Amino acid sequence: MEHPSEERRVNRAADVSAVPLTLLTLLIPRLAEPAAVLDESATVVAANEALSTLAGGDGELVDESLTAVFPALTGDAIERNIERPGEYVTVRTGDEPERWVEFGFDRHGAYVLCVGHDVTGYRAKEHRLEEHERVLDTIHDAVYTLDHEATIRSVNGAVETLTGYDAEELVGADVSLLVDEATVERGQELTRALRDGERDVATLSSELTTADGETVPIETQFATAPRENGPDRHVGVVRDIADRQAFAETLASVQRATRELLYAETSEAVAEHIVGTATEVLSLSGATLYLFDARRNVLWPAGAAGVAGTDERQALCGEDEGVVRDVFLEGTERSVDSGDRYQPLGDHGVFHTVAAEPDDRTHELVELLARSARAALERVGREATLREREATHRRQAERVAELERVLAVLRRTTRSLVDADSVEAVEQGVCAALTESDWVSFAWIGRVDADGVDPRTWAGRGSNYLEAVSLSTADPDGPPAVRTARSNELTTVDAIAEDIREQRWRTAAIARDFQAVISVPLRVDGVSYGVLSVYANRPVEFREPLTSVFADLGDSVANAVREHELRTRYASDSAVELSLTIAVPDSPLGRLAAVLDTTVHGEAVIPVDGTATRLFLHVPDTDAETVADAVTTVQHVDSVVTVADDDRYELLAREPTVVGRLMRHGARLGEVRVADDEMELTVVLAAETDVRTFIDQTAEFCEGVQLTARRERPSPTHRGGVRDSLEAQLTDRQLEVLRTAYSSGFFEWPRTTTGEGVAEMLDVSQPTVNRHLRVSQRKLLELVFDD
Template identity: 30%
Template sequence: MTEPIHVLFVAPPADGQAMAMVRERVNITVETVPNAVDAHDRLHAADCVVCTTAIPDADVLPFLEEIRNSQPLLPRLLFSDTANSVFEDVLDHDLADWIPKAGGGRALANEIERTARWIRHERQLTAIRNSSETLATAETEDEVAETAVAVASSKLSYAAAIVARYDGEAGALRPVAWKGVENPDADLFDADSGLGWNAFLENEIQLKDESEGAGFTQWLAIPLGRHGVLAVRRESQSDSEPKETTVIETVASNVKSAFTRLDREWELSAQEARLANSKATLEQTERRESVVRDVLHTLVSSDTRSEIEQAVCKRLTNADPYRFAWVGEYDTTTDELSAQTWIGDEQAFLNELSETNHEDTAETTARRAVRTREPARDNDLLGEPPYESWRQEALKRGYRAAVSVPIIYRESIYGVLTVYSGEPNTFGEMEQDLLEDVGTAIAYGINAVESKKALVSDSAVELEFRVRDPQFTVIKFVQMVDCRFEFESVIRETDDTLRLFFTTEGTTPEAVLSFSDQSLVVNDIRHITGNDERNLFECTISGSNVISLLLDHGAIPKAATAEGREARLTVELPQTADVRRFVETFQSRYGNTELVARRKRNRPVQTEQDFRAQLRHRLTDRQSEALETAYWSGFFEWPRESNGQEIAESIGVSQPTFNRHLRAAERNLLTTLFEDEQK
């Protein structure tokens, strides 16, 4: 389990009751000290400091200023009213965040809870960085596996973690490291129907819900490529589950890379034993691997696409026997490949490559990699004369071999990474595989920074399209089923599969269900609810589809309708996105498409207080009473501390009436959480 957040409360005894509600919060501990002397002795163990304006043996201003100077990253909170000069001085000098006493213990508890979430998130990021460094230098597979389960169980929010490796001789997954369980459950990795085995075979994340009653237990199995699986157990739900899943996926990706690196190092060691006379060649290969590991480390600390590309080009250009590296950006709408980032004075050479890209008879490795979406190499640029102009320029600079790897994230191609060497036959299969890993890492890094822009941006561009392409899946659907379609929501299940929720009008559920038999994209349609006029469905969609196209380009689908031969689609892009390129990409994918509106939208930040007020507005008095009484009576704990009959008696209603009020309150809560956030 994760380490609790430790709060140091510096205040006279009379103020000690203010922390009562804080002590009730999960995974937060409180230590109260009455004076500044004791506080200084305990600062080393604190994750957050809370004080009042009346510290018995010290002035608050120099006390907080000393903490800021000695531990600038330690959160500081001032719990006081406004009617004194100390409060104003603290705020004027930005020494602490202010929590008004008028809010009582609840306001203080809410702020500490928010601070605790931030601290936990920072701890997770630190855990990923530290584990990445440990995994990058791990010398054994056991060390990699032990690191993985230790990070998942002690640094992240998982109750148990298991790493299982594939045993080729036994043809099965064999647990090699675990925490949180006495012995791994064999059924979890059973070769017939085990969750871990399915994740390993399909190379897709698998979920299994083992919740009973009000309790929650969920297993998540993340594939580690050909190496095995990482299985983790979650025993609590939170709003940050998608973020937590992304974090554990990152850990799994690092573990997979570590196992791959160890496999390659083992292969190199075996080759060294067989080929004792090729020591120099082996050392050179190991140096190249070291370069690739360094490149991967730079991705962790880069915040922009430019920083990622610059760091990669610099490290590769300075690594023997590489002589030059550059990253080209590919425009799918114009089919243009242009040099974007490089190190050194090679503008003339890159200009020649750009001109060559338009000549079919002189295709470069970079252009070939973009066209085929596969690595392309030329291990002897000297070849036989006469030479194309770009080869002439390469030979003038002493370049003898080249390899280009496409930078692809899912279906989106960002560009190409090209590396030149001064020696022929430099890029063998292993060398190409390593650079292909770098290209994949760059693509994931670029997508991560662009997705972050979309998430944190406080403004967005809203685009509305009118689509009349008869091959557009939604149009094919409404014409075949003869109905009106309306998009409700979408959830990404895996890299390749989405779960879509939609409503129809003017048709029967049977007609809708039959569509999956005619489509390669839409599968597993399920009728959820409805009546003679309107019905709600869910389905899975995979392959090449409009929703994946939007999400892969950082766009968020907001609304979509279709009827007859026309569909309307509204999406949001971050303010920093290249809107023109996105529109051109969308129109090139779907013919007879028109951009009918473009609007700028602000994204107001909803505070916790706003959310609470909105929820209170939705709930009736009876619903609020039922929900709060159930919560504080332990109805949602596992095991339950009070049952429905006991709570119903305490509020003076029958159990069916209590159940009805509670279900309505839960519905309003989830509506506020899920539906309103999409508006």
């Protein structure tokens, strides 16, 4: 830019005294620009109005020092200007808007002529140019200008850094120095489009050749800059896009890697894939993905690479969890100055990465990877839940179908129990009904004795299996029937083929195509009636309610066997009377005798609702209050009632008693005497009863059973079947009321117990007792008097 003062230079006369003071003072007022005449001390001798206005004063400047009005006009500055014409002194006024004035000085004898020129416009342009130059030099992008012949006209420092050329080498050079011919032609096409108004800004991607001969991928954005004098110029900004291209390539690799997560089926697979992507694609120093195990309440490294101490896949515990546990619980990302970064993955865990030189783009890619990990873990979780639900539904459907098949078998089995007329028919009917099913291969029932399980009846294929296995209860590796005989508990094996080499019975079972087995104890009121074993031709999950169904079947079979045995005993014309001694320290009668320290005699025993027992006792030489106090110390005894004044009492025990169990299993009780923790009693059984089996069964629910005497005698219960017929016609409640009234002395004369007393014993109303007694008596008389 040309300085305006250059156009106003004047030739100075060699003789400066040629212009007298009078002429100078006449010249000053006629000048349009600020002017003044100064003496040797820079005091104003004469000044025009323009200078007064510039000084901002309303009065004359005569006799004032010009240096006081304009501090920049020092004496030295004035002398230098006089000696070197053209070096003007620039003054900025304080006016708004501010103005810039350049002063020039000429000496005329003893006086100095001062003339100012307004350079405000020039200074503004110069200031803007300086600002533009500073901006161009400070921005990181390379900026250049080209003329219409593709010649470089200007560059900033970033262009020098990018190309490796100095500005002197670039300015005036053709742009082909930096780019190939194809790029130049494409740039010219875009320039023509700019000039034609088809676009405002053009963008061109290409490669730039540096001074070292290397190529750099660049992106150039340029536009045309119109000029007042001459053709338009081309102004452009060049950016090195090598990092951008590398980022784009890395991003594409990450996206490809995350798409592969769609094929991951487990959380562990997701973790390993994410960690591999972080270290191999993003080139991170290390990465670990911790998964949360809700069942154990621990975080564990499911995937790890490049991080010391995590390759062992050990769960984090206690203080070792540290920042990982905090990030998981708080759900907030945390970074460490060393380059470690911890990102929460919702309810799934934490993603830990280590970057040697972390930057914004690395952080962006790690965040993308963390989001992908969380999305993949959520998908895997949903799919696992769906698979689990489907598997649960499938298992439920299979179990329902299995249960339906079992129920169908049990319905046939129940019918066989109803139709059976003997113990043998019960056992054979059960086994036959079970093997009619398409999934039961073999079923058998055995009785338990001192040596083991003795097979009584069986049905189905593979009966020789019983000869191939040991059924001794002393064999620790015996089949399920032996285990049930020892434990009196249900035994199941879902898949016999598992651990086939461990137990010999499994090999024998598999050889006969037995795949699963369930053994059920046949037990009633503490007495075993054998073991039922059922073998299936397929693996079976013996779970609830299937096991409960088989347990109920076992109860039904045991009850049926017991009922038929009782009928056999009751129907006999002859009987056997046994005298027994039994240790009863923990029974209600034994505890009562011990507390009273006397002998307790049992006169009548009435079983009640399956387990409870109503006992009529004689306690000699003991008052009622003492007996009542003693009963309060005996567990499982609900009440005691005085029956008569002759030391007779009614006692209700809510736990199974020895005498109650004996009656439930077919024994008729005679004398019962309890003293010194020992019970002496007589029982009457049918002559056909196996006494040894009866003694063994009794020993199952009490200790110290000893047979002291055995006598043959006529049956007291037959008598033409009157008792059996009466019990068959009465309900359980009617029979209980009748027996209670009889045993308590209701039918004696005079009565020892009233109807109200019987009602109190049974915890019912007296009208109810009277009704039951009237019905029972009528049915008894019908049996006696009717044909």
